[in-house]
Amino acid sequence: MTAEPPVPSATAGEPAPRRRRDATETRQLLLDAARQRFARDGYAATTVRDIADDAGVNVALISRYFSSKEGLFEACLRAAGDELHRTAGQTPAERVPEAIARHIADLGTAGLSSQLTLLLRSSGDAGADEIRRGVLSRASEQLAAARGWRPGEPGSEEILLRAQMALAAGIGVAVLRSSSIQLEPLSAATEQDLVGPLRELVDALLPPH
Amino acid sequence: MTAEPPVPSATAGEPAPRRRRDATETRQLLLDAARQRFARDGYAATTVRDIADDAGVNVALISRYFSSKEGLFEACLRAAGDELHRTAGQTPAERVPEAIARHIADLGTAGLSSQLTLLLRSSGDAGADEIRRGVLSRASEQLAAARGWRPGEPGSEEILLRAQMALAAGIGVAVLRSSSIQLEPLSAATEQDLVGPLRELVDALLPPH
DNA sequence: ACTAGATGTAAACGTTTGCTGACTTACCAG
DNA sequence: CTGGTAAGTCAGCAAACGTTTACATCTAGT
Numbered sequence: 001m002t003a004e005p006p007v008p009s010a011t012a013g014e015p016a017p018r019r020r021r022d023a024t025e026t027r028q029l030l031l032d033a034a035r036q037r038f039a040r041d042g043y044a045a046t047t048v049r050d051i052a053d054d055a056g057v058n059v060a061l062i063s064r065y066f067s068s069k070e071g072l073f074e075a076c077l078r079a080a081g082d083e084l085h086r087t088a089g090q091t092p093a094e095r096v097p098e099a100i101a102r103h104i105a106d107l108g109t110a111g112l113s114s115q116l117t118l119l120l121r122s123s124g125d126a127g128a129d130e131i132r133r134g135v136l137s138r139a140s141e142q143l144a145a146a147r148g149w150r151p152g153e154p155g156s157e158e159i160l161l162r163a164q165m166a167l168a169a170g171i172g173v174a175v176l177r178s179s180s181i182q183l184e185p186l187s188a189a190t191e192q193d194l195v196g197p198l199r200e201l202v203d204a205l206l207p208p209h
Numbered sequence: 210m211t212a213e214p215p216v217p218s219a220t221a222g223e224p225a226p227r228r229r230r231d232a233t234e235t236r237q238l239l240l241d242a243a244r245q246r247f248a249r250d251g252y253a254a255t256t257v258r259d260i261a262d263d264a265g266v267n268v269a270l271i272s273r274y275f276s277s278k279e280g281l282f283e284a285c286l287r288a289a290g291d292e293l294h295r296t297a298g299q300t301p302a303e304r305v306p307e308a309i310a311r312h313i314a315d316l317g318t319a320g321l322s323s324q325l326t327l328l329l330r331s332s333g334d335a336g337a338d339e340i341r342r343g344v345l346s347r348a349s350e351q352l353a354a355a356r357g358w359r360p361g362e363p364g365s366e367e368i369l370l371r372a373q374m375a376l377a378a379g380i381g382v383a384v385l386r387s388s389s390i391q392l393e394p395l396s397a398a399t400e401q402d403l404v405g406p407l408r409e410l411v412d413a414l415l416p417p418h
Numbered sequence: 419a420c421t422a423g424a425t426g427t428a429a430a431c432g433t434t435t436g437c438t439g440a441c442t443t444a445c446c447a448g
Numbered sequence: 449c450t451g452g453t454a455a456g457t458c459a460g461c462a463a464a465c466g467t468t469t470a471c472a473t474c475t476a477g478t
Binding site for chain 3: 449450451452453454455456457458459460461462463464465466467468469470471472473474475476477478
Binding site: 041042043044045120122124129132133136137140157158160161162164165167168169170171172173175176180181182183184185186189193197198200201203204205 | 250251252253254329331333338341342345346349366367369370371373374376377378379380381382384385389390391392393394395398402406407409410412413414
């Protein structure tokens, strides 16, 4: 069956060494599969065998690479947090509502909308809760900072509170649109349908300074 | 140990027949315990033994009164929906933000805030998903109607969409305040802290007509 | 080519899960 | 008091769970 020889072909470039056994790639396959499952079905309803099958990988490798199911879940939270932080960092202050709308609009199983619902999933593990709190805190602080928040200033606490409410609204919309609920017409709304109301919502909570 | 005799005491009023075996009361005990557990820990992470212990009742009675764990969960969703419908029905149109703020503010394990997070819990069962969709649809239609929505009118679809976004915001805030996340300062905010921003949020989405 | 370590596999482990059947106890009409 | 039935108990089953162990196979350096 293996018609293809090992063929390292040393002359080729780096981009595709394509080893048949690559720990890094396997780790990534598990992470991607786990993020989708955890986001869609929740922590407890997802079995390690589900994840391994989705990734096309042996179950025992979850324990090897992530210590445990909880370890894998924490890695998922960290990955989602990094992704959120990265995309939030490159969003200019006045484009915040559009960015939120765009990320909420995509209903793909790997999109940012899916990462938002993942952040609500709980494993009952204290470590995971800590990570989630950190991710959400950082995200809300980024959002608040984009609208003029400076920590320590008088009245800054309320701005942060309002940013967290805006974040909550975004997460709520993402969840109500998600596959397990699909509330209509919200779930069928396009990015254009969402951006208007979302802009009014964000501007009402956090007036552009 | 039973120092107290049966003592039906026929002369007393109705309010406390207090039978030692009362199917209706047992059903209610199970429902209350289940609603708290399901709302706090989610469906899959909650075991029927947990619920029975909380209710101080034998495990087998869950199967007797609710057929199965899923049947109990569906009964919880229906109960939460009824409660939501009832309190929403007696809220005048202009008091909507205050009502939302008040219900989100109470962090008790039995309060309406807890019912909102329950509505996001999924069991993977199609019947439960159907109930949840119905409850959320009815709630958003009530909210939309309070702000001038009339089904079928031109442009009414967008009003309903905006009502669902407001509902999503409320649910999102409730979840981010809930025990498993506790995002600060949102989680520590009082009803007075919430009502202002919440009013601006709702009024921005659904201008009072 | 050879070998040591990295990577992947298969099977089983002990526990927990939802649920059931046979049984006991309390209630109330007669 | 007594019998019939509603209400509650108890022990256990079969399946599914996360994890571990012992083994097989690949990769890379020499």
